[in-house]
Amino acid sequence: MKLFLVPIFALLGVGSAYAQTAATASDYELDAKQAEVAQGLMEEALNSDLAYEIVESLTTEVGARLAGSEAEKRAREWGVKLGKKLSFDKVSVEEFTMPYWERGAMQVTLTSPYNQPLYGTALGGSGASSDTIDADVVYFRSIEKIKAVKDGELKNKIAFIDGDAMVKSQTGGGYSQANQRRRVGWQHAERGGAAALVVRSVGSDFHRFPHTGMMSSKEGTWPAIPVIAISNPDADQLRRLHGLGKSMTLNLHSEAAWKGDVSSGNVILDIIGREKPDEIVLIGGHLDSWDLGTGAVDDGAGVAITTAAAELIARLPKRPRRTIRVVMFGAEEVGLLGARAYAKQHESELANHVVATESDFGASTIWQLVSNVDKAANPVIDAIGRLIAPLGIARGGSEVANGGPDIIPLVEAGVPTVRLNQNGMDYFDLHHTPDDTLDKIVPDELAQNVAAYAALVYLMAELDVEFRTVSEQEPQSE
Numbered sequence: 001m002k003l004f005l006v007p008i009f010a011l012l013g014v015g016s017a018y019a020q021t022a023a024t025a026s027d028y029e030l031d032a033k034q035a036e037v038a039q040g041l042m043e044e045a046l047n048s049d050l051a052y053e054i055v056e057s058l059t060t061e062v063g064a065r066l067a068g069s070e071a072e073k074r075a076r077e078w079g080v081k082l083g084k085k086l087s088f089d090k091v092s093v094e095e096f097t098m099p100y101w102e103r104g105a106m107q108v109t110l111t112s113p114y115n116q117p118l119y120g121t122a123l124g125g126s127g128a129s130s131d132t133i134d135a136d137v138v139y140f141r142s143i144e145k146i147k148a149v150k151d152g153e154l155k156n157k158i159a160f161i162d163g164d165a166m167v168k169s170q171t172g173g174g175y176s177q178a179n180q181r182r183r184v185g186w187q188h189a190e191r192g193g194a195a196a197l198v199v200r201s202v203g204s205d206f207h208r209f210p211h212t213g214m215m216s217s218k219e220g221t222w223p224a225i226p227v228i229a230i231s232n233p234d235a236d237q238l239r240r241l242h243g244l245g246k247s248m249t250l251n252l253h254s255e256a257a258w259k260g261d262v263s264s265g266n267v268i269l270d271i272i273g274r275e276k277p278d279e280i281v282l283i284g285g286h287l288d289s290w291d292l293g294t295g296a297v298d299d300g301a302g303v304a305i306t307t308a309a310a311e312l313i314a315r316l317p318k319r320p321r322r323t324i325r326v327v328m329f330g331a332e333e334v335g336l337l338g339a340r341a342y343a344k345q346h347e348s349e350l351a352n353h354v355v356a357t358e359s360d361f362g363a364s365t366i367w368q369l370v371s372n373v374d375k376a377a378n379p380v381i382d383a384i385g386r387l388i389a390p391l392g393i394a395r396g397g398s399e400v401a402n403g404g405p406d407i408i409p410l411v412e413a414g415v416p417t418v419r420l421n422q423n424g425m426d427y428f429d430l431h432h433t434p435d436d437t438l439d440k441i442v443p444d445e446l447a448q449n450v451a452a453y454a455a456l457v458y459l460m461a462e463l464d465v466e467f468r469t470v471s472e473q474e475p476q477s478e
C-alpha cells in the first residue's frame with residue numbers, strides 16, 4: 001500500500017493552475033515538460049522499493065559502521081559496489097586519515113543504597129579506568145550546576161549530571177541545548193578532579209537504552225576519565241534517590257580508548273551533467289554510524305534516500321544539464337571529518353557547487369522544504385515547492401536552511417542550500433541507541449522522501465537557474 005500515491009497529481013497538472021492563479025510579478029512557473037518529468041519521478045519513487053532495499057542491504061550486510069573501523073571500510077566497499085551496479089557514470093572513494101576511538105567493555109552499577117545494574121554506554125572520546133572505580137556520587141541537577149564546581153572539589157568522586165529527557169517535537173528542537181552535558185560536561189568534571197563522569201542520555205525515549213555520541217574536545221584534548229551516559233529511566237532513579245536524601249555510590253569500569261590514526265573515506269557517485277558537467281548539485285548522507293545499533297535511521301536512511309533519488313534520475317532517457325553528485329560521507333558522527341575532508345579536497349571547485357543538501361534526520365516523512373539560496377532564485381524554489389506539495393510538504397521560510405551537518409563546511413565556503421525537513425517526532429527516541437535498527441523504517445515513508453528528493457534534485461540540476469548569490473553570501477552554521 002502506497003500512502004502517498006493519490007490522484008492529487010492530476011489536480012495539480014502540468015503548468016499548474018495553482019501557479020497561475022497565485023501569479024505575481026515575481027512568480028516563476030516551471031516549464032511544462034520539466035514539470036512533467038519531475039512528476040513522473042515522484043510517481044515512480046512512490047512505487048519503488050529501491051531506497052528500502054539499499055538501507056536493508058547496508059544494515060544487514062555491513063551492520064554497524066563506527067567511523068574509522070574495519071566495518072566502515074566494508075561500508076565504503078559496499079557503496080562502490082552499489083554505485084557500479086546502479087546507473088552512475090563515475091564511482092570513486094576519497095580517503096582521509098583520522099584518529100580512531102573505540103569503546104571497550106564497560107559496566108556501571110549502583111552499589112549503595114542498594115545494588116542495581118544501570119544501562120550505560122561510553123561517550124565518544126572518553127577515557128578508560130585503569131581499575132574498577134568505586135566512589136561516592138556527587139549529584140548535579142543540570143550542566144549549569146556543575147559549571148560552578150571548584151577546582152579539585154570532586155576528587156575521588158563520580159560526578160553525575162542529570163538534566164531532563166528531551167521533549168519530542170517535529171523539528172527535533174532542543175537537541176543542541178540538551179547536548180551540552182554530553183559535549184562539555186567532562187571539562188567541568190575533570191577540572192573538579194572527578195574519577196569519572198556519568199550523564200543522563202540525550203534522548204526523548206523512556207526505554208532503558210543509553211544514547212551514545214561524541215563529546216567536544218577542549219583545544220584538541222580529550223578526557224582521561226571514563227564518561228558514561230545512562231538511560232533516562234536509570235537517571236530518573238538516581239534523581240529520586242537523591243531527592244530522598246540518600247547518598248549513592250557507583251561501581252564502574254570502562255576500557256574505551258583512542259587507538260591512533262586510521263583511514264576513513266567518502267564514497268562519491270556522479271551522474272555527469274549533459275551540458276554543464278562542472279556544475280554540481282550535491283546530495284548525500286553519512287555512511288558511518290554509531291556502533292550500538294545498525295545505523296538504519298542514522299544515517300543508512302539518508303544514504304538510501306539520496307542514492308535512490310539519484311538513481312531514478314539516472315534512469316531517465318537523458319542526463320540532466322548539471323552533474324548530480326551523491327556523497328556518502330565518512331566519519332560524520334565523530335566530528336564531520338568526511339565533510340571537512342571533502343571541502344578541503346574540492347576547495348578549488350566549490351564555486352561550481354550550485355546547491356547542496358543532506359538527508360540526516362531519520363526516515364520519517366518530509367513535511368517542509370526550506371532553502372538558503374539567492375533571493376532571486378526563491379520563486380524557483382517556491383515553484384518546486386508547489387510541485388511537491390501533494391506529497392504533504394509545505395514551503396517554509398528561506399532563513400533556516402542549513403543543508404544538514406555534512407553541508408556545514410560547504411555553507412562556510414558559500415554554497416547555497418536547500419533542505420527537506422523530516423518529521424523528527426521519534427528521531428531522538430532512537431538516535432545513537434542500540435534500538436536504531438531497520439524495523440523502525442516505514443517503507444512508504446521512505447518512498448515519500450525519495451519522491452521529494454528526486455523531483456527537487458532533478459529540477460535543480462535541469463533548470464538553467466543560478467542559486468548562488470552573486471553579490472554576498474551570509475555563511476550559517478549549526
Ligand SMILES: [Zn+2]
Nearest residue numbers: 286298299360
Ligand atoms: Zn546522523
